[in-house]
Amino acid sequence: MNVPIPASKWRVSDEMTAATKSSKTTESSSNIEGLTGDAAIARALKQCDIDVLSAYPITPQTIIVEDYQRFFADGEVKTKVIPVESEHSAMSACIGASAAGARVATTSASAGLALMWEVLYCASGLRLPIVLAVANRALSAPINIHNDWSDSYGARDSGFIQMYCQSCQEAYDTTIMSFKIAENHSVLLPAMVCIDGFILSHNVEHVELLPDEVVRDFIGIRDPAQVLDPDKPITIGPICFTDYYFEVKEQQDRAMKEVFRVYKEVESEFEKISGRSYGIYETYRTKDADIVLLTHSSPAGTAKAVVDALRDRGERVGLLRLKLFRPFPAAEIGKELASAKAVAVFEKCLSFGAAANPLALEVRTALYEQPKRPLVTDFVIGLGGRDVPPTVIVEGYNKTKQYLEKGKAPFYETLGVRK
């Protein structure tokens, strides 16, 4: 542990950097940097050449706004950066800019997202493709700046597409893809790119950045569908009562269902330029698994390590890591999990008074139509940033095994809390 590493092992001389750089440019012009999740998103936004960024800083999303303001101050971006006085105004400014045809992004978390609430529904109802990066953080009270998913899970019915990322690389990639998905004319809906506050937002990981021109060619310039134009005036956001409101919502619901197809198309295109893809969900050693763990974001990384450790001991266990929570891929997940005996859901959100919590509700609904319904256990973990070590996942796995023997499980339970 304490053996000194000779300088040659860690020190990069000028010659070496030059050598790597020149060899890099010959094989591929991509470039790897150590970036936090927030910084990776800021870099993606910069490369997406957004027209307007209107945001209010809130921990743990602050670095995104800080970094972007620096790009702006240094003249690296042509973006109009609007430093608003609240999140309600941040989203409102985004709506106006997006209605005028601009490519728009904002970012928030926790209480900030809560203050945006009213306007979230306007963004989706008006069918404006706005990208909202969320560094997931617990809601007050008690006041807490650390990670759980209560903020964006609360906004699950707001009509936003929701994508949850497990790594800084995925946060970068997803931010780039999200513009292309949201701005697609079959979709035209706002999108949330969610990363776990602090766990991802403030941890440095290797991020492979694509060259500017590759990103620019990939997402192109936004082609707005219906736009505010003084020469061809239209009304955006008129009143809509009993006669047409329901039809407008029917449109919105159908647009949301188009996301599955568009996501896959965009990602296969993205794979061609980057070599990376994630899928609307990812399966890990699930093929012959009796028990499938189901979660997303950072606990999914921990769960993968747990699956490996348990597999070494001969347990038949796998993981389904969800990426797309809205729209929820119920049909595909239903089929994917149909052959499992039990599904153990781990989620960082407590839905007070509900039969179970948001993720498990979706999973149980997805499985209800399956002829041999797997048992579903729901474990609430890591609220307010409480650490989720592998032992918590193992405890959930062991409990699920016991419940499977009994053939009965509680609707949900909390894990990792002193009780």
Add this chain to the structure above:
Amino acid sequence: MSKKFNEIPMGGNILEPGSAMQYKTGGWRAERPKHTPDDCLWLKNGTCLLCWIFCPDNAVKIAEKDGKRTYAFDYDYCKGCGICANECPNSCIEMESE
């Protein structure tokens, strides 16, 4: 009124200006204005027109042809708000229950 979800513009947007004409607000009316021509300054000497200026629904219809002036209400759009009756300096307009 009976168009399906795929027959209307996205998000409830209105693509043609002036489409409020298609919505006949006359159906909201509980009281209708009644005009007595005797003291009306418009008919008398072509002045005043306070009712016409203040009407929020452009429902006061006035015309002048060959020196002959006419006055009418457009009951398709008159909501019966009574502003015209309130503004008339000669009390030529009365509100009557529908």
